[in-house]
Each structure stands twice: as structure tokens, then as C-alpha cells.
Amino acid sequence: GIQVEQSPPDLILQEGANSTLRCNFSDSVNNLQWFHQNPWGQLINLFYIPSGTKQNGRLSATTVATERYSLLYISSSQTTDSGVYFCAVVQETSGSRLTFGEGTQLTVNP
Amino acid sequence: DAGITQSPRYKITETGRQVTLMCHQTWSHSYMFWYRQDLGHGLRLIYYSAAADITDKGEVPDGYVVSRSKTENFPLTLESATRSQTSVYFCATRGGSSYNSPLHFGNGTRLTVT
Numbered sequence: 230g231i232q233v234e235q236s237p238p239d240l241i242l243q244e245g246a247n248s249t250l251r252c253n254f255s256d257s258v259n260n261l262q263w264f265h266q267n268p269w270g271q272l273i274n275l276f277y278i279p280s281g282t283k284q285n286g287r288l289s290a291t292t293v294a295t296e297r298y299s300l301l302y303i304s305s306s307q308t309t310d311s312g313v314y315f316c317a318v319v320q321e322t323s324g325s326r327l328t329f330g331e332g333t334q335l336t337v338n339p
Numbered sequence: 340d341a342g343i344t345q346s347p348r349y350k351i352t353e354t355g356r357q358v359t360l361m362c363h364q365t366w367s368h369s370y371m372f373w374y375r376q377d378l379g380h381g382l383r384l385i386y387y388s389a390a391a392d393i394t395d396k397g398e399v400p401d402g403y404v405v406s407r408s409k410t411e412n413f414p415l416t417l418e419s420a421t422r423s424q425t426s427v428y429f430c431a432t433r434g435g436s437s438y439n440s441p442l443h444f445g446n447g448t449r450l451t452v453t
Contacts (some may be wrong), residue, residue, distance in 0.1 A: 260440075262441055263441060264444075270427065270446070270449075271444075272429060272444035272447075273446070274431050274441055274442070274443055274444075277440075277441035286346055287397060315381070315382070317442070326387065327372075327384070327442055329381045329383075330381065331381045331384040332381060333388075334419055
């Protein structure tokens with residue numbers, strides 16, 4: 230099946246810093262989503278971005294489907310950005326199954 | 340609009356017991372999913388359903404049973420709980436008839452099997 234790799238696995242930032250999280254996938258995909266799992270365990274849908282670029286406040290994401298990667302940018306990070314960021318993909322051949330990466334653990338210190 | 344409601348939020352049960360985790364959605368989304376999240380394994384798909392009375396296995400279905408008699412409910416049953424099933428369980432939904440729409444998660448159920 231498709232492999233989804235996220236990097237870095239862990240990231241520690243000072244408040245106000247910018248960061249880039251990466252998601253590589255091993256085959257073509259039809260759907261890609263970024264999620265944030267907050268310290269309380271909730272999974273929050275950040276972006277649905279099978280291709281192109283989207284922005285939502287301090288967060289933006291870019292997916293280059295032809296090169297099989299997606300990037301999540303966090304600018305002016307805040308302590309509330311802490312948590313785990315997951316990338317998940319769907320292939321048409323797999324039906325409706327989302328395959329998740331292992332996540333990036335982000336800690337933003339005050 | 341509650342969206343997706345999972346119950347209970349926390350559950351402790353003993354090995355060998357049957358336990359059912361509930362998932363209810365108010366969106367009338369076609370697709371519903373059950374994932375488990377374990378340290379070192381990320382999120383893995385247990386079962387999913389494309390519509391009422393249609394279910395299919397995911398990556399890790401063994402030891403679990405699902406049913407979907409109504410569009411809004413998708414219960415997950417552990418027929419004889421084992422310690423390896425201690426995990427956080429997430430229900431998710433997706434609207435539309437294909438993969439081209441986003442997935443939304445419930446708040447999860449933390450299950451401990453002693």
C-alpha cells in the first residue's frame with residue numbers, strides 16, 4: 230500500500246517562530262488532508278488539499294501532487310499550536326480509506 | 340449541531356468482556372469510519388461503512404464487529420476484549436459519494452482493557 234512519511238518527527242519552537250512540516254507519499258493520491266491533534270486528543274481538520282495552495286490565518290498548506298509531497302507552514306507560532314500534526318491521503322484504488330503518516334509532534338514554548 | 344458524538348468518552352473493561360463503542364452523526368454523511376490510535380502506530384483503520392447496511396474491513400479488523408442499520412449510527416463492538424485493544428478509538432465521517440471530500444473526526448473514546 231501507499232507509504233506516507235512525515236518530517237520532522239519532533240519539532241520544538243519558541244513562540245513567534247515559523248516552521249514547515251513536510252509530508253511525502255509514495256504514490257499518486259486523490260485526496261490529502263492535514264489534521265492537528267491538540268493536547269486534549271481532539272483531531273481538528275486543518276486543510277483538505279489534494280493539490281495547490283490554501284491559507285487559513287497563520288497556517289497555509291501546499292500540495293505538489295506531481296512530486297508527491299505536501300507542506301504545512303505555520304507562521305508566528307503560538308503555544309496553542311502545540312500538538313501533533315498528521316497528514317493523511319486517499320487513493321482512488323483504495324476506495325475511501327485514509328492512510329495516515331506518523332505525525333509531527335510540535336511543541337511551542339512561551 | 341453536534342456533528343459527531345462518540346460515547347462513552349472513557350471506558351474501563353476487563354479481558355473477555357464485550358464492549359460497544361457508539362458513534363452518532365447529525366450530518367447524514369454517507370461514509371463512516373472507525374480508527375484506533377496507538378503510540379508508535381498512528382491512526383489505523385478498523386472498519387468503514389459506505390452507507391447503511393454496507394460495511395467493509397480496514398487494516399486491523401480482527402476482534403471487532405460493526406453494524407450500520409441506520410445512516411446516523413455506526414457502533415463498534417469488541418466481542419471479547421483483549422489487553423491489546425487498549426487504545427483510543429476515533430469515529431469519523433465523510434460526506435459525498437466518493438473520496439473527494441474531507442474527513443471529520445469525533446472526540447474519541449479512550450478504552451482500557453485490564
